[in-house]
Amino acid sequence: MIRFKFEPRLDNPAWMNVMIPVAAVALGLFTGGLFFAALGVNPFQAYSAVLSGAFGSIYGISEIVTKSIPIMLTALAGLICYKMLIWNIGAEGQLCMGAIATVAVVRYFFVDNRVAMFLIMFIAAAAAGGLWGAAAGFLKAKWNVNETITTLMLNYVAINISEYFIYGPWKDPSSMGFPFTPNFPDAARLWVWGSTRIHAGLFIALAIAVIFQIILKRSKWGYEIRVIGENPRAARYGGMDIAKNILLVTFIGGAVAGLAGMGEMAGLHGRMSRGFSMGYGYTGIIVAWLARLSPIYVPLVALLMGILLVGGDTLQVVMGLPMASTQILQGLILFSVLGAETLSRYRLRVAKVDRKLNREAK
DSSP states (O other): OEEEEEESEEEEEEEEHHHHHHHHHHHHHHHHHHHHHHOOOOOHHHHHHHHHHHHHSSHHHHHHHHHHHHHHHHHHHHHHTTTTTTTOOOHHHHHHHHHHHHHHHHHHSSSSSSSHHHHHHHHHHHHHHHHHHHHHHHHHHHOOOOOOHHHHHHHHHHHHHHHHHHHHTTTTTTTTTOOOOOOOOGGGSSBBBBTOBBBBBBHHHHHHHHHHHHHHHHHHHHHHHHHHHHHHHHHHHTTHHHHHHHHHHHHHHHHEEEEEEHHIIIIIIIBBBBOOTTTHHHHHHHHHHHHOOOOOGGGHHHHHHHHHHHHHHHHHIIIOOOOOHHHHHHHHHHHHHHHHHHHHHEEEEEEOOOOHHHHHHH
């Protein structure tokens, strides 16, 4: 009789840490190819369309960077929580709250000065996203409420709040019935790079990636986050305040996601409309894990996701496939990554069971 069992890997070689995410992406693309084939689309033509759409023009390349900005921020928002095994999947809602706060300060506290408006929007978006994330963190720290459920539910609440404002009190009266808020004044727009749509949010995201890398690798607080995530009992024995750290990481994570909302409003769209996020909060989860929870790799992986999103637009136009097909491809990649992550932590062993000894034992 043969049984399979998982054994923890005590020591992984360096090449495995590099090859596992590469192999996981390759497996995700392969299964994605099977999915395209099932839809009656040649997988090679589909991937060729993705690449030509993403790299076939300067506009396509700039759009990769533009779309990667909110993905970087939401990935970093989740990453700092996942390091402590806090399953914050609420970056989508925190991004929405950051966007709502940005629109609110432009509407009610507008100052005709770009630097002043940037600071006001930055603080408002970070505070709104941070408090939204800390709400789930408080429930977790106080009563051990499952943060996966609360952050997921808060996503829907935030999205519905944004739609209330878009369709209700903040709706632009000159939009001819379309659900838009009024356009931002020039002083409330972020700086953009030339004629592209790449905005200053890129530098915010890169700076946060560097700061997180330093905090997690070099600071005492980063050490506490790692210890709490890897061994909560040892953390308690060492006198670490777990509840305070839960509140802190959920607030900081939410604040970073809120800045993604500010970037989408003040940097890209210039107003709030229905569906402005395109699920960046969920894509950030994939990116955080693909980057193996390392902040410094997040920008590179976010660019990969940017390629898929820009290429996905081409799939719709050239192949006539729905946008959901790109999201399914992302899901297949995430599934492959999580499976590979498990295999990197555990070794699958085949154990033979002696039936005679088993019967005697019974």
